[in-house]
Amino acid sequence: xxxxxxxxxxxxxxxxxxxxxxxxxRAHELPAKDTAAIAALLASCAVRxxxxxxxxxREREEGTGAYFLLRGRIGVARRDPRGVLLYVSTLxxxxxxxxxxxxxxxxxxxxxxxxxxxxxAEMDRTRFRGLVDSGGPRGSAxxxxxxxxxxxxxxxxNSRILTIIDPPPEAADDETTEHGxxxxxxxxxxxxx
Amino acid sequence: xxxxxxxxxxxxxxxxxVPLRDVPPEAVRALLAMTTLVRFDADQVVFKEGDAPTDDxxxxxxxxxxxxxxxxxxxxxxxxxxxxxxxxxxxxxARGRARSATVVxxxxxxxxxxxxxxxxxxxxxxxxxxxxxxxxxxxxRRIRDTNAILHRVLIxxxxxPAAPAPRLGDLAPTAPxxxxxxxxxxxxxxxxxWFALAR
Numbered sequence: 001x002x003x004x005x006x007x008x009x010x011x012x013x014x015x016x017x018x019x020x021x022x023x024x025x026r027a028h029e030l031p032a033k034d035t036a037a038i039a040a041l042l043a044s045c046a047v048r049x050x051x052x053x054x055x056x057x058r059e060r061e062e063g064t065g066a067y068f069l070l071r072g073r074i075g076v077a078r079r080d081p082r083g084v085l086l087y088v089s090t091l092x093x094x095x096x097x098x099x100x101x102x103x104x105x106x107x108x109x110x111x112x113x114x115x116x117x118x119x120x121a122e123m124d125r126t127r128f129r130g131l132v133d134s135g136g137p138r139g140s141a142x143x144x145x146x147x148x149x150x151x152x153x154x155x156x157x158n159s160r161i162l163t164i165i166d167p168p169p170e171a172a173d174d175e176t177t178e179h180g181x182x183x184x185x186x187x188x189x190x191x192x193x
Numbered sequence: 194x195x196x197x198x199x200x201x202x203x204x205x206x207x208x209x210x211v212p213l214r215d216v217p218p219e220a221v222r223a224l225l226a227m228t229t230l231v232r233f234d235a236d237q238v239v240f241k242e243g244d245a246p247t248d249d250x251x252x253x254x255x256x257x258x259x260x261x262x263x264x265x266x267x268x269x270x271x272x273x274x275x276x277x278x279x280x281x282x283x284x285x286x287a288r289g290r291a292r293s294a295t296v297v298x299x300x301x302x303x304x305x306x307x308x309x310x311x312x313x314x315x316x317x318x319x320x321x322x323x324x325x326x327x328x329x330x331x332x333x334r335r336i337r338d339t340n341a342i343l344h345r346v347l348i349x350x351x352x353x354p355a356a357p358a359p360r361l362g363d364l365a366p367t368a369p370x371x372x373x374x375x376x377x378x379x380x381x382x383x384x385x386x387w388f389a390l391a392r
Contacts, residue, residue, distance in 0.1 A: 088340075139316070140325075
């Protein structure tokens with residue numbers, strides 16, 4: 001895999017698409033036949049490089065694209081009714097983000113910020129909708145990726161709610177979680193709206 | 194639970210389901226040929242949280258189901274399922290994952306058992322595309338609803354003096370808003386109230 005993809009360029013000229021596609025397929029436990037279709041999806045995307053603390057998109061914006069996170073970590077945050085930033089979660093590559101607004105047409109529900117250097121592949125709204133609505137291997141692979149990713153999203157959100165209601169006894173000693181949150185805090189504290 | 198044949202009336206009910214009503218009848222019949230129609234009594238478990246992974250999901254045709262998750266010794270209702278909705282979809286696209294919730298009927302119901310192969314091996318089938326699109330829209334709605342609840346819970350946790358330390362990553366200042374102390378409930382009380390309303 002090349003180390004320095006070019007912003008805005010076609011993804012195929014910079015990165016090992018098959019390896020990236022296989023990473024997404026395995027992460028979402030999809031059929032082996034989907035690797036080639038996912039690679040074709042990635043090939044049609046544009047590369048974007050994000051610096052630490054760079055915002056990919058903001059809460060309440062209109063959704064103009066969906067993103068495949070190829071490298072790095074993205075912090076997800078929302079504002080409370082007083083406008084105070086509230087950390088929600090961290091996404092690590094390989095991951096999909098920004099797809100919700102394109103699925104149901106609603107505004108962005110959260111602000112996504114790079115927690116370190118990131119590489120994302122951007123698929124614009126027109127192409128995304130065209131593929132999601134279509135038959136064939138690429139449309140099916142994209143739908144399966146989305147359904148799998150959204151299943152995990154839903155499961156994680158439900159788990160977090162239930163953890164708050166009935167916290168497991170060992171949670172109080174979860175130093176790993178505390179350490180991770182401190183790390184994310186350091187990055188997002190520098191984030192300015 | 195009993196497998197039943199597809200009567201003309203039941204076939205018509207399937208044709209009228211939201212995800213399939215705009216699909217050509219011959220495409221719906223092709224889908225039906227790959228699925229099994231099953232009848233459930235009321236209060237019957239369709240599948241249980243923690244069950245071994247299987248390769249099928251369920252499309253509810255008539256009746257009603259509840260999605261429940263165990264917390265301690267209690268079962269909490271997390272979502273309702275109405276005709277036209279799919280449950281157990283994770284098994285279709287992410288093999289190897291145990292069931293993450295229990296699904297139970299609340300009234301006598303009928304549902305189509307949809308095997309993974311029916312969807313994965315029929316990429317161009319219009320009924321399959323329609324089912325997947327409907328599933329995406331349904332999941333988007335569920336996620337937004339759940340995230341809205343989670344956001345409220347995180348705010349409650351941050352602002353409630355009885356809440357545990359902000360372990361879930363609250364990066365914001367912890368001072369409550371002016372006047373917010375008019376009704377001081379613990380986080381557990383507020384959640385209990387919310388879940389009671391949600392039921």
